[in-house]
Amino acid sequence: MWEYTDKVKEYFVNPRNIGALQDANAIGEVGSLSCGDALKLYLKIEDGVIVDASFETFGCASAIASSSALTEMIKGMKVEDAEKVTNQDIATFLGGLPKEKLHCSVMGAEALEAAIRNYKGLPPIEHEEEGKIICYCFNVSEETIRKAIEVNNLQTLEDVIQATKAGGGCKGCHDSIIDILDDMNGNGRVDQRNAVQTMQKIMMAMYKGFIQSLPRQDAVEILSVEGNIVRVNIHLPKEKKADALRELEALLQKEVDSNIVVKEVLL
Amino acid sequence: MKNKVIYLDNNATTQVDSQVVEAMLPFFTEKYGNASSMHSFGGNIGKDIRNARSQVASLLGARPDEIYFVSCGTEGDNSAIFSSVLTQPEKRHVITSAVEHSAVVATMNELKRRGYDVTVLGVDERGQISLDELRNAIREDTALISMMWANNETGTIFPIEEISAIAEEHGIQFHTDAVQAVGKMPINLKELKGIDYLVCSGHKLHAPKGIGVLYVRKGVRYKPYIIGGHQEYGKRAGTENTPYIIAMGVAAQLAQENLEKEQTEVAALRDMLEKELIARIPDSRINGDTVHRLPNTTNISFKNVEGEAILLLLDGHGICASSGSACTSGSLESSHVLRAMGVPFEYAHGSIRFSLSRYTTKEDIEKVIEVMPGIISRLREISPFKK
Numbered sequence: 001m002w003e004y005t006d007k008v009k010e011y012f013v014n015p016r017n018i019g020a021l022q023d024a025n026a027i028g029e030v031g032s033l034s035c036g037d038a039l040k041l042y043l044k045i046e047d048g049v050i051v052d053a054s055f056e057t058f059g060c061a062s063a064i065a066s067s068s069a070l071t072e073m074i075k076g077m078k079v080e081d082a083e084k085v086t087n088q089d090i091a092t093f094l095g096g097l098p099k100e101k102l103h104c105s106v107m108g109a110e111a112l113e114a115a116i117r118n119y120k121g122l123p124p125i126e127h128e129e130e131g132k133i134i135c136y137c138f139n140v141s142e143e144t145i146r147k148a149i150e151v152n153n154l155q156t157l158e159d160v161i162q163a164t165k166a167g168g169g170c171k172g173c174h175d176s177i178i179d180i181l182d183d184m185n186g187n188g189r190v191d192q193r194n195a196v197q198t199m200q201k202i203m204m205a206m207y208k209g210f211i212q213s214l215p216r217q218d219a220v221e222i223l224s225v226e227g228n229i230v231r232v233n234i235h236l237p238k239e240k241k242a243d244a245l246r247e248l249e250a251l252l253q254k255e256v257d258s259n260i261v262v263k264e265v266l267l
Numbered sequence: 268m269k270n271k272v273i274y275l276d277n278n279a280t281t282q283v284d285s286q287v288v289e290a291m292l293p294f295f296t297e298k299y300g301n302a303s304s305m306h307s308f309g310g311n312i313g314k315d316i317r318n319a320r321s322q323v324a325s326l327l328g329a330r331p332d333e334i335y336f337v338s339c340g341t342e343g344d345n346s347a348i349f350s351s352v353l354t355q356p357e358k359r360h361v362i363t364s365a366v367e368h369s370a371v372v373a374t375m376n377e378l379k380r381r382g383y384d385v386t387v388l389g390v391d392e393r394g395q396i397s398l399d400e401l402r403n404a405i406r407e408d409t410a411l412i413s414m415m416w417a418n419n420e421t422g423t424i425f426p427i428e429e430i431s432a433i434a435e436e437h438g439i440q441f442h443t444d445a446v447q448a449v450g451k452m453p454i455n456l457k458e459l460k461g462i463d464y465l466v467c468s469g470h471k472l473h474a475p476k477g478i479g480v481l482y483v484r485k486g487v488r489y490k491p492y493i494i495g496g497h498q499e500y501g502k503r504a505g506t507e508n509t510p511y512i513i514a515m516g517v518a519a520q521l522a523q524e525n526l527e528k529e530q531t532e533v534a535a536l537r538d539m540l541e542k543e544l545i546a547r548i549p550d551s552r553i554n555g556d557t558v559h560r561l562p563n564t565t566n567i568s569f570k571n572v573e574g575e576a577i578l579l580l581l582d583g584h585g586i587c588a589s590s591g592s593a594c595t596s597g598s599l600e601s602s603h604v605l606r607a608m609g610v611p612f613e614y615a616h617g618s619i620r621f622s623l624s625r626y627t628t629k630e631d632i633e634k635v636i637e638v639m640p641g642i643i644s645r646l647r648e649i650s651p652f653k654k
Contacts (some may be wrong), residue, residue: 002575012576012579013579013580015649018649029651033571033613036573036592036601036612036649038614040651056649056650057651058323058573058650058652059576060574060575063573064649127621137600168600186581235358
């Protein structure tokens with residue numbers, strides 16, 4: 001059983017602002033039946049201020065609580081301030097959500113964004129302009145994933161799945177999600193999934209003059225690539241080893257990844 | 268005010284029968300000896316264990332020396348499947364269904380990782396496999412067919428007699444996870460010679476958690492999963508869990524005595540619940556095979572509402588049930604069983620399983636019938652999908 005805060009339970013059992021708002025002038029719709037949750041957010045905006053808000057939600061307890069909490073949070077808020085509301089704000093308002101349920105708050109933030117676009121007369125966010133779809137099972141775009149990573153400081157594939165649902169179905173997009181995580185949180189990590197690819201890049205870099213500069217072609221052997229550490233075996237006289245190592249490291253840092261460290265393995 | 272608990276989640280676990288508790292207690296305090304000991308204080312325990320073995324054998328229509336006590340259903344399933352493939356090293360293929368319990372699904376995945384070919388047979392909308400597909404899936408090197416007796420989520424009963432006969436005819440071993448079936452329907456293994464391995468679990472039939480039974484047909488070669496001492500005829504090492512074995516025996520005997528009640532009274536309450544809910548709540552449907560089904564189980568879907576929300580509102584009334592919705596499972600997809608059956612997603616997310624027991628009363632069922640329509644209409648009111 002999920003451990004919901006009292007506030008989540010309260011907003012689920014006694015949700016505020018249910019149902020369509022008859023005089024709404026901004027509507028935001030996200031999610032779908034197939035995804036397992038969906039939210040339709042209604043706003044009434046006057047003079048740049050959200051004077052009323054309501055919701056209709058299909059989903060679990062935390063989806064209903066997140067939607068209801070959102071409407072309470074933004075009532076009375078200026079549109080420009082509402083634009084800054086993130087899913088974290090919704091989760092915080094509820095005293096936190098189980099990490100598996102973070103996506104419920106993300107749905108709230110997305111609906112708010114969609115409603116404000118609707119108010120401003122902007123077209124609904126099309127995925128073409130939002131960036132490509134990464135997860136086809138749950139129809140999650142790259143933009144949504146990037147935003148969730150940024151706002152929630154997500155670190156792992158598992159984090160992204162729980163926050164956005166992307167990758168929670170057929171798993172076909174896991175590599176793409178890891179690529180996005182690597183891109184955003186790079187932190188000096190070398191892509192570890194594809195050592196072969198990295199190895200190829202290393203070999204190509206080495207053949208741009210480095211190998212040819214050595215007294216013999218097999219003077220430097222690559223033994224392994226793990227993370228950013230490239231282990232090599234060097235068959236050169238002692239006095240030339242240090243230079244060769246330094247030269248190789250500089251080359252790989254320039255051509256492959258700036259964080260690469262080359263280490264000699266003494267066999 | 269705290270509501271009385273209305274427990275309709277008996278396929279998850281059951282209340283331990285007070286007679287079972289009473290029978291097992293002396294084995295903690297007075298008769299705590301080790302059956303393997305030379306002294307009579309311990310050695311006498313062997314008789315009690317033999318008695319429990321006979322009680323279980325009687326429920327299953329098996330011989331006592333075909334009954335081995337294990338720690339749980341999962342251990343039994345793991346042990347049976349591994350034993351089957353390891354004792355037939357020349358065979359590299361197994362057949363299973365798409366709706367098995369995770370104890371079997373995970374073991375099959377492990378076999379795949381170890382290089383075995385695993386054929387997974389799909390099911391129709393009732394959750395039934397096709398016997399023709401089964402026959403077509405059989406190969407020269409098929410070591411094992413593993414199919415559950417009854418499904419935990421829908422209660423659908425597989426045609427085990429036919430499946431085991433097909434296995435026998437082709438000289439293929441057959442394992443059945445009968446965790447949900449044993450105690451709820453008559454089983455007579457003497458008449459089903461094609462079943463080589465059967466597994467059941469204590470806590471599904473009013474014994475405590477922590478005890479299960481593995482049946483291995485006499486004459487079937489067996490490779491133990493847990494090795495060590497000579498206990499359980501060398502098939503399952505580890506000092507006998509005497510209190511729980513005694514509990515399992517008594518629970519088996521009580522299950523046998525109550526089999527008729529399960530088939531009649533429990534089934535009648537289930538039917539009443541199902542009929543009333545379907546009649547009172549529009550856009551609701553039954554998932555599973557309504558003909559070949561456990562007497563205690565109903566799985567009902569309510570269109571356009573989400574299962575977890577239903578469960579939490581039921582919980583507010585003290586009613587315990589379960590759901591195949593994505594949100595309850597921790598994964599993001601609805602249950603693999605409902606997906607395999609092709610239940611449309613607008614129904615799959617709103618599936619609720621009620622599983623009754625011999626303790627379920629008419630008042631319990633009336634209470635559910637009373638509150639359920641309000642819960643569904645309330646959630647539908649909140650939902651943006653109003654047909």
